[in-house]
Amino acid sequence: MNKDQMPPGRRSVFRIAACLGAAVVGGLLVRERAETPGRPPADGEAGGPQAAAPPPKATTYRLQPMAAYAEPALRRARPPVRKRPFLEVPGMGRTMVLTFDDGPDPRYTPDILAILREHGVRAMFFVCGEMATHNRDLLREMADDGHVVGNHTWSHPLVPKLPPSGIRDQLGRTSEVIEKSLGEAPLWYRAPYGAWNRHSFEIGAELGMEPLGWTLDTLDWTRPGTSTIVRRVMRGAAPGVVVLSHDAGGNRSQSVAALRSYLPKLLDDGYWITVPRR
Structure with a gap:
């Protein structure tokens, strides 16, 4: 994938009152788990050839069922810094979140955006700075x-192998690109391969x-294969x-075709596709 750098340490830590769900008075209800899932990079993807990467682990991230159809609002948080990524959040009934990593890629991202627009739904894009x-x-x-638009590092490295300065460079430089392009820095980030460490949580905060x-x-x-996805x-x-899907990092034509097929099915089944907001 791509490379590194860092923005000024300008913003205080944000926390979520009602991440992907209704606002909750008194703070965020979060349960955290020790495991973090990951996947090895495929040939041609950032992180090196597939043979050199660790085998994929079972996915463990699960959010609590959501309870109402209102978009969540974010509020400034208080320490301590999180020690695990979000696993459970208060939320809303039959709601799902679609996320796309590694882009944007001019070959596939426009088609994904067009499909989402056609069905009137929003998603989360965790972009790589480069x-x-x-x-x-x-x-x-x-x-x-x-x-x-979230932060997925600059060049898609294995974060735990980086020194703190390297993590700050990867996250900071990407946040800077997003802020200069959109007028505001991202409020969300995702570690490549789902590989987090203490420094990444601290620097992200x-x-x-x-x-x-x-x-x-x-x-x-x-x-x-599209049908398998x-x-x-x-x-x-x-x-x-x-x-978790991808709009870059390789040939993503199957990802595009799969979204075109499963998104209307999800909507027909009564799911509401949403995203967090400020």
Whole structure:
């Protein structure tokens, strides 16, 4: 994928009163788990060839069922810094969140945006800085359509192998590109491969971001076939699920075709696709 740098330490830590759910008076209800899922990079993706990467682990991220159809609002948080990415949040009935990592890619992101626009739903895009800096028009299109633009590091490295200065560089430089393009820095970030460490939580908090994992990994990066991706999403669909897909990092035509198929099915099944907001 891509490379590194850092913005000024300018924002205080944001916390979520009602992440992906209704606002909760008195603070965020979060349960955290020790495991973090990951996937090895495929050939041609950032992080090196697939053979050199650790084997994929079972996905463990699961959000609590959501309880009402109102978009969540964010509020400034208080220490301590989070020690795990979000696993459970208060929320809303039959609601799901679609997320796309590694982009934006001019070959696939526009089609994904068009499909989401056709069905009137919003998603979260965790972008890599090196991709974003060359595709700022796509960042603006995401924001204009109401999607959430999150930080996925600059060059998609394995974060725990970086020194704190390297993590700050990766997250900071990407936040800076997003802020310069959209007028505001991101409030969310996701570690490549779902590999987090203490420094990443601390530095992410310094930059005003909260960590978000996922519930359902489509494994679309392996290109298992469109029908397989669709089947995984439909079988895993449930209230509060966060779906992980990709709009860059390789040939993502199957990811595009799968979204075109499963999104209307989810809507027909009564799911409401939403994103967090300020």
